[in-house]
Amino acid sequence: xxxxxxxxxxxxxxxxxxxxxxxxxxxxxxxxxxxxxxxxxxxxxxxxxxxxxxxxxxxxxxxxxxxxxxxxxxxxxxxxxxxxxxxxxxxxxxxxxxxxxxxxxxxxxxxxxxxxxxxxxxxxxxxxxxxxxxxxxxxxxxxxxxxxxxxxxxxxxxxxxxxxxxxxxxxxxxxxxxxxxxxxxxxxxxxxxxxxxxxxxxxxxxxxxxxxxxxxxxxxxxxxxxxxxxxxxxxxxxxxxxxxxxxxxxxxxxxxxxxxxxxxxxxxxxxxxxxxxxxxxxxxxxxxxxxxxxxxxxxxxxxxxxxxxxxxxxxxxxxxxxxxxxxxxxxxxxxxxxxxxxxxxxxxxxxxxxxxxxxxxxxxxxxxxxxxxxxxxxxxxxxxxxxxxxxxxxxxxxxxxxxxx
Numbered sequence: 001x002x003x004x005x006x007x008x009x010x011x012x013x014x015x016x017x018x019x020x021x022x023x024x025x026x027x028x029x030x031x032x033x034x035x036x037x038x039x040x041x042x043x044x045x046x047x048x049x050x051x052x053x054x055x056x057x058x059x060x061x062x063x064x065x066x067x068x069x070x071x072x073x074x075x076x077x078x079x080x081x082x083x084x085x086x087x088x089x090x091x092x093x094x095x096x097x098x099x100x101x102x103x104x105x106x107x108x109x110x111x112x113x114x115x116x117x118x119x120x121x122x123x124x125x126x127x128x129x130x131x132x133x134x135x136x137x138x139x140x141x142x143x144x145x146x147x148x149x150x151x152x153x154x155x156x157x158x159x160x161x162x163x164x165x166x167x168x169x170x171x172x173x174x175x176x177x178x179x180x181x182x183x184x185x186x187x188x189x190x191x192x193x194x195x196x197x198x199x200x201x202x203x204x205x206x207x208x209x210x211x212x213x214x215x216x217x218x219x220x221x222x223x224x225x226x227x228x229x230x231x232x233x234x235x236x237x238x239x240x241x242x243x244x245x246x247x248x249x250x251x252x253x254x255x256x257x258x259x260x261x262x263x264x265x266x267x268x269x270x271x272x273x274x275x276x277x278x279x280x281x282x283x284x285x286x287x288x289x290x291x292x293x294x295x296x297x298x299x300x301x302x303x304x305x306x307x308x309x310x311x312x313x314x315x316x317x318x319x320x321x322x323x324x325x326x327x328x329x330x331x332x333x334x335x336x337x338x339x340x341x342x343x344x345x346x347x348x349x350x351x352x353x354x355x356x357x358x359x360x361x362x363x364x365x366x367x368x369x370x371x372x373x374x375x376x377x378x379x380x381x382x383x384x385x386x387x388x389x390x391x392x393x394x395x396x397x398x399x400x401x402x403x404x405x
Contacts, residue, residue, distance in 0.1 A: 092388045096328040101159035104166050106321035110314060111170040118177040130181035133174065139192060140230055140288060142171045146199045147223045147285035151336075153203040160325065160337070161207065165200070172196050199223075220281060221261050227284030228257035234288065238295045279336075286340035293348035300355050307355050312362045316370060319349025323374065327381045333401050350374055 114133070121129040149164035172192075179189035202219050205211035233250030236243065257280070263269050264277040300307050322344035329338035350370065357367040386394045 089388045092331065092384060096331045097159050099324045100157070100328040101162060103159075103163050103321045103324040106317040106324070107163060108166060108170065110317045110321065111167075111174070115170065115173055115177070118174065118181075122177060122180060127181040127183070130178055130183045133178060133183065135175060135178045135184040135188075138171055138175050138178070139188075140234055142168060142175065142192070142196070143223070143226055143230060144285045144288040145171060146196070147227050147281050149199065149203050150206075150220065150223060151282040151285065153207045155334075156207070157328070157332075158207075160328070161203070163325070165203075168196060168200065220278070224261060224277065224281040224284075225254065225257040227281050227288070228260075229254040231284045231287055231291075234295075235291060238291070238298055282336055286336055289340055290343045290347070293344070293351060296348070296352060297355070300352075304359065307359050307361060310352055310356060310361070312353065312356050312366060315349050315352040315356070317349075319345050319353070319370070319374065322349060323377055326378070327385070330381060330385050330397070330401060333404070335401055338401060345374070 118130055118133070121127070145164050145167035149161055149168060152160040152164060175184060175189065175192060178184040179186060199219070202211060202216065206216050229250050232253045233247065236246065236249040260269075260277050260280070264274050269277065322341045325341040326338065326345065329341050353362065353367060353370050356362045357364070382394045382397065386397050389397065391397060
């Protein structure tokens, strides 16, 4: 997840030195601080009032984001959290960031066994064993990770960006192993290497706001066209041979994507249309990762015996990794991120655990523990978010998540 995939003004960087801002006597905008922090009739700070507000919390307080605006960087909260709840709000803010960063552990453990196995086969000269790893599927996942990396880097969500960076690097290691085993064509590998290297550098520069805006726009156009072209093709290919094998879905999507990007740049789309095109890359990356469990469940349906080949631990790791990112996505009201993480947790990790239990591949204790753990985690996440915002019902939390403020 990625998950991948409009250029609003960048938000304040996480490591911004606010003390230096004060020392330079720079003016503050009234929308960044409550009005009572300013002396009447002047644009000067009232230090006695300022003591009630931390710059750290101002950076992290975010207004609910509409689904269409999910790729917009954080906007400062307009005072919906009062002083009484500030401490618990900041604590939950920090904790959700920690959970998001901790998702690196299960995701790394998920990929590591494949990397080690490939290395052993390469050292043993058993290159044919690597033919079992589909390079096209790995390449699709890599594109999804790159797109989501761009998405989170633009939003300045450091922990989530690190998760996607790790996904890019670990997948690239596997692809490199496939290229060494001649299981992936060399020209494709070289092109992939250029894209990966360029993507990582551009995202790093953009995260620290030192990248030319035009260059970033070109990169976003690239991942938009790439993601929108790959998604329908992958969906179509899932059901082959029950439907004809064809590249038509991808080709049509490619033409539509190029046309949409061109129209967005030439001013032939409305403001909502431009926002829609800007959000395509993130949503296509999310949908790519969301399609993985659909593909897996379709395979399970066609070949029930294959379920025995699934690793219960791998499914648990997938459920855990995605689940750790749900609190952060809910806290910052990122509907796209929340949708992808929740879907990955429930439909990929947990749904396959259910399949394993139905076909007696895991014990009842394992299944009950996974079920109780998942329900408890989702319940605590929703309850805690409602408490720190001092809402009377979690329904308001979910309403803000889906529809914005």
